[in-house]
Amino acid sequence: MKKRGRGVAWMFYPIGFTAYANPSAAFVKVNQDGSAVVWTGATDVGQGSTTALAQIAADALGIPVELVTMVTSDTLQTPMDIGSVASRVTYIAGNAIVRACEMAKQILFEVASEELGIGPEGLESRNGWIFVRDFPERRVRLAEIARKAEVVKGRPVIGAGSYNPPTTFLDPETGHGKPYNTYVYAAQVAEVEVDTETGEVKVLRIAAVHDCGRAINPLLVEGQIEGGVAMGLGYALSEEMVLQEGRVLNTKLADYLVPTSLDVPPIDVEIVEVPDPTGPFGAKGIGEPSLLPTAPAIVNAIYDAVGVRIRELPATPERILMALREKEKEQPGRSVRDREDGRPEK
Amino acid sequence: MTVITRPAPPPVVEEAAEGAVGKRKSRHDALLQVTGQALYGVDMKAPGMLWAKAVRSPYPHARIVRIDPTRALSIPGVACVITARDIPHNRYGFTHQDQRVLADDRVRYVGEAVAVVAAETLRVATEAAKEVVVEYEPLPAVFDPIEAMQPGAPQVHEGGNIAARLHIRDGDVERGFSEAEIIVEEEFRTPFVEHCHLEPHAALAIPGPQGTLTIYSSVQRPFLVASDVAKVLSMPLSHVRVVATSVGGGFGGKNEMTLEPWVGLLALRTGRPVKMVFTREEEFQATTVRHPYRMRYRTGVRRDGTLVARSVEIISDCGAYVSWGASTLAKACIHAAGPYVIPHVKIEGFLVYTNNPVGGAMRGFGVPQVGFAYECHTDSVAAAVGMDPITFRLRNGLRDGCRLPTGQVLERVTLHQTLQRALELAGWERGAVP
Amino acid sequence: MTFHLRFWLNGQEVRTEVEPDETLLWVLRERLNMTGTKVGCEAGDCGACTVLLDGRPVTSCLLLAPKAHGRHVVTIEGLGSPAKLHPLQQAFITYGALQCGFCGPGMLLSAAALLTQNPHPTEREVREAIAGNLCRCTGYQKIVQAILAVSRGEVP
Ligand code: FES
Ligand code: FES
Numbered sequence: 010m011k012k013r014g015r016g017v018a019w020m021f022y023p024i025g026f027t028a029y030a031n032p033s034a035a036f037v038k039v040n041q042d043g044s045a046v047v048w049t050g051a052t053d054v055g056q057g058s059t060t061a062l063a064q065i066a067a068d069a070l071g072i073p074v075e076l077v078t079m080v081t082s083d084t085l086q087t088p089m090d091i092g093s094v095a096s097r098v099t100y101i102a103g104n105a106i107v108r109a110c111e112m113a114k115q116i117l118f119e120v121a122s123e124e125l126g127i128g129p130e131g132l133e134s135r136n137g138w139i140f141v142r143d144f145p146e147r148r149v150r151l152a153e154i155a156r157k158a159e160v161v162k163g164r165p166v167i168g169a170g171s172y173n174p175p176t177t178f179l180d181p182e183t184g185h186g187k188p189y190n191t192y193v194y195a196a197q198v199a200e201v202e203v204d205t206e207t208g209e210v211k212v213l214r215i216a217a218v219h220d221c222g223r224a225i226n227p228l229l230v231e232g233q234i235e236g237g238v239a240m241g242l243g244y245a246l247s248e249e250m251v252l253q254e255g256r257v258l259n260t261k262l263a264d265y266l267v268p269t270s271l272d273v274p275p276i277d278v279e280i281v282e283v284p285d286p287t288g289p290f291g292a293k294g295i296g297e298p299s300l301l302p303t304a305p306a307i308v309n310a311i312y313d314a315v316g317v318r319i320r321e322l323p324a325t326p327e328r329i330l331m332a333l334r335e336k337e338k339e340q341p342g343r344s345v346r347d348r349e350d351g352r353p354e355k
Numbered sequence: 356m357t358v359i360t361r362p363a364p365p366p367v368v369e370e371a372a373e374g375a376v377g378k379r380k381s382r383h384d385a386l387l388q389v390t391g392q393a394l395y396g397v398d399m400k401a402p403g404m405l406w407a408k409a410v411r412s413p414y415p416h417a418r419i420v421r422i423d424p425t426r427a428l429s430i431p432g433v434a435c436v437i438t439a440r441d442i443p444h445n446r447y448g449f450t451h452q453d454q455r456v457l458a459d460d461r462v463r464y465v466g467e468a469v470a471v472v473a474a475e476t477l478r479v480a481t482e483a484a485k486e487v488v489v490e491y492e493p494l495p496a497v498f499d500p501i502e503a504m505q506p507g508a509p510q511v512h513e514g515g516n517i518a519a520r521l522h523i524r525d526g527d528v529e530r531g532f533s534e535a536e537i538i539v540e541e542e543f544r545t546p547f548v549e550h551c552h553l554e555p556h557a558a559l560a561i562p563g564p565q566g567t568l569t570i571y572s573s574v575q576r577p578f579l580v581a582s583d584v585a586k587v588l589s590m591p592l593s594h595v596r597v598v599a600t601s602v603g604g605g606f607g608g609k610n611e612m613t614l615e616p617w618v619g620l621l622a623l624r625t626g627r628p629v630k631m632v633f634t635r636e637e638e639f640q641a642t643t644v645r646h647p648y649r650m651r652y653r654t655g656v657r658r659d660g661t662l663v664a665r666s667v668e669i670i671s672d673c674g675a676y677v678s679w680g681a682s683t684l685a686k687a688c689i690h691a692a693g694p695y696v697i698p699h700v701k702i703e704g705f706l707v708y709t710n711n712p713v714g715g716a717m718r719g720f721g722v723p724q725v726g727f728a729y730e731c732h733t734d735s736v737a738a739a740v741g742m743d744p745i746t747f748r749l750r751n752g753l754r755d756g757c758r759l760p761t762g763q764v765l766e767r768v769t770l771h772q773t774l775q776r777a778l779e780l781a782g783w784e785r786g787a788v789p
Numbered sequence: 790m791t792f793h794l795r796f797w798l799n800g801q802e803v804r805t806e807v808e809p810d811e812t813l814l815w816v817l818r819e820r821l822n823m824t825g826t827k828v829g830c831e832a833g834d835c836g837a838c839t840v841l842l843d844g845r846p847v848t849s850c851l852l853l854a855p856k857a858h859g860r861h862v863v864t865i866e867g868l869g870s871p872a873k874l875h876p877l878q879q880a881f882i883t884y885g886a887l888q889c890g891f892c893g894p895g896m897l898l899s900a901a902a903l904l905t906q907n908p909h910p911t912e913r914e915v916r917e918a919i920a921g922n923l924c925r926c927t928g929y930q931k932i933v934q935a936i937l938a939v940s941r942g943e944v945p
Contacts, residue, residue: 015781017774018726019730019774020694021690021694022722027682027686027689050577052576052599052602053384054575054605055602055604067374068374068375074374074375079383081599082598084595084596089578091576092575092576092579092610093605094576094607094610095720136374179685179761183762184522184525185525187761188685188763194694194769194773196773196774198778218776218780226380228379228885229380229885232888239927239929240718244545244727249548250546250547250712252711252712254415254465255465256465256640257640260639261635261636261834262551262832263832265551267551267923267925269929270919283767290376297722301722305727312734318541318731321544322545381883382888385882387890389878389890390869391893400824550925551923552889554827603890604889632828635834
């Protein structure tokens with residue numbers, strides 16, 4: 010018999026290392042033609058950091074993103090970055106880049122203030138223009154100012170910045186402290202179908218709603234969530250290294266089951282954007298959190314479907330069948346919904 | 356080849372209304388990716404390049420009696436063999452300096468590298484690796500963290516098998532349980548999981564003038580790799596340059612130094628570029644994995660569904676070396692109570708050495724394990740008080756200004772909002788947010 | 790004992806000497822320096838090395854090079870060029886179908902073979918056609934969307 014069920018799970022997850030310093034640094038220069046180069050040690054491992062960081066740099070400088078060249082992840086040629094880990098790059102490297110851009114912009118604004126007849130603090134830049142905040146029609150091309158700064162004033166437009174989230178270590182006695190500077194949140198709902206004859210679980214659909222602060226690039230954020238859900242689905246149902254005396258018995262991708270296109274269901278993704286004032290343009294992060302609620306949502310959905318609680322991952326057909334048989338033994342003939350798991354004896 | 360990405364062609368600068376933030380922009384390097392031009396670690400090449408292959412332990416725990424590379428070195432095309440003796444400073448690690456670049460006196464897990472061969476072709480390197488004679492004296496091994504904690508268990512390292520312990524206390528958990536009307540206790544387990552980034556670990560080392568070294572590697576943390584390579588090879592940091600290539604996925608599996616010091620040292624020894632790529636088998640057996648956890652959850656709740664106390668005990672199978680084990684355990688402990696308001700909490704974590712594969716960093720860093728446990732446990736607790744899981748969550752979930760067991764106060768908490776939207780997206784009627 | 794391999798690679802005739810037990814994957818990547826074709830397992834399990842052999846997707850890590858003798862092989866380098874992208878390549882860019890991109894070449898070729906054979910596949914058929922191409926990053930959703938968009942002629 011095939012039975013359907015739904016389950017929910019939510020999560021909270023921090024951005025950055027646990028208490029340890031985990032800085033990023035960045036350099037930027039604005040060329041005479043108003044284009045820019047950003048140097049960051051952050052490595053794009055597929056999550057899309059280089060693209061998101063370019064978008065941050067573009068808006069921090071006030072130039073089109075197409076004019077931003079990124080130089081990344083080279084210990085000789087780029088400034089320090091602790092790495093693409095801990096869902097930290099958008100938040101921390103992003104903040105470093107904003108700071109570097111602020112420094113470069115200060116030079117631009119000082120040079121532009123002569124032209125526009127107002128102090129640098131009254132200026133803003135956007136899309137290649139520097140303008141008076143209160144009279145946006147009073148403006149000058151950023152490229153013109155960049156050229157003037159370098160060629161006439163002898164002040165090349167450069168900037169450097171770094172960021173490290175403020176944290177404290179845990180007290181060894183109590184475990185109290187503030188190990189992270191910010192958190193993200195999410196909830197997912199899974200709908201499954203369990204075959205009570207074979208124990209097989211088919212995930213029919215996942216709804217995933219994540220708050221990542223401001224989404225610098227919703228396309229890439231969605232991609233992170235969808236990929237995380239797939240990884241969470243593998244964690245829930247199929248992925249397990251089988252060991253015998255320390256030797257891995259399934260060392261092939263044919264025997265260790267990463268979800269395929271047929272295993273991953275349609276995923277409804279929604280991004281809740283609550284900007285964080287400590288992040289670049291309000292952004293936080295998304296990389297790791299995306300997979301967290303998936304496995305428990307699926308396992309809770311299995312319980313909803315057939316009334317057995319799987320407490321050991323992955324929830325393989327064998328484990329589900331065993332649990333179903335166990336339940337049948339305990340309460341022969343009773344319907345699966347009668348017994349709520351974990352309820353103490355009355 | 357530093358990764359420099361720029362889109363082409365630049366458009367005319369005109370006054371588009373808003374900026375780039377919030378835009379659905381395609382990846383900077385998308386064009387390179389879809390045309391097969393993006394260069395990953397596995398794609399790196401240099402003229403005169405040698406291939407490297409590791410010699411790995413078939414034993415989970417053994418004393419190394421003797422390593423004899425003579426036969427391997429006599430094979431035509433073999434350029435160099437390195438062992439622990441060639442590593443100037445054979446210790447590294449983030450919180451615990453227990454890892455060896457190459458095993459010295461003992462091997463502690465199946466697949467631990469004891470030697471690395473460089474040869475003209477991959478074929479010769481692979482053949483020669485089989486000809487490196489390693490004499491082992493097998494030692495008693497331990498594969499279960501609970502057994503490893505018992506007195507008299509085989510010792511993976513000196514100083515006992517408990518590599519790290521951590522606890523977090525908030526409120527008075529005993530009092531909390533005495534105030535509870537219902538207590539629910541469950542045990543959860545999670546498996547060993549491999550990252551399975553599609554691109555294996557791969558690196559190319561190129562020797563430069565005056566003893567300098569450039570290493571191209573498919574890695575998430577080039578700066579950590581550079582400083583660790585400099586340390587273990589006793590080189591000035593200024594002589595080591597690490598460049599991350601395009602990376603075919605990492606998920607935490609490329610968080611640390613692996614093959615870089617081997618190809619680096621072989622390149623310095625031979626004066627030639629040296630390349631190495633792990634096989635999929637090596638990825639499973641010899642690189643880091645997600646730690647398996649055993650988690651005992653005990654929760655006290657009132658009949659009206661208010662949480663009052665929770666204790667969690669976590670036992671993490673560290674594997675043979677700590678790597679990121681202590682850090683992942685810390686993150687797991689901090690989040691183990693879940694996103695709930697619970698006045699009395701006690702969390703206890705143990706990281707235990709075994710002769711299993713080494714646990715490292717993997718997406719979520721200890722939290723997917725506890726996240727599975729605390730969310731399934733939440734459903735059990737809700738059922739125990741006869742509440743549906745959604746109402747129960749909405750009642751006990753963290754909100755703005757709530758405090759975690761670490762004492763940290765949270766702001767801009769959007770749990771209820773995300774749950775509400777997820778239920779709506781899934782077309783789930785019951786349990787709307789009050 | 791070398792084998793004189795002659796085959797058509799992306800429409801061009803190629804002649805090269807290979808060991809008879811070398812795989813096509815190795816010949817492409819190491820002898821011909823065509824590294825667009827990726828390598829993820831060398832066991833036929835991941836699909837990263839997929840190329841088209843006479844129009845059919847094959848895992849080139851399992852195909853001995855001599856088996857390609859006299860036949861047509863298409864790799865990612867032959868699917869389209871930066872100046873003239875195949876619609877699938879364009880769609881993969883627009884829809885954000887790739888993250889690390891390592892599965893991309895194989896995935897694109899499997900998709901191209903599908904659309905040649907079945908220009909208007911259902912979502913299920915798309916998922917079946919790429920079931921041998923593992924992707925660890927994307928969850929496949931945007932890949933499937935991109936392929937379906939091409940099949941509907943919706944690629945911008
Ligand atoms: S490399 Fe050929 S299928 Fe994986
Ligand atoms: S995009 Fe990374 S494997 Fe598919």
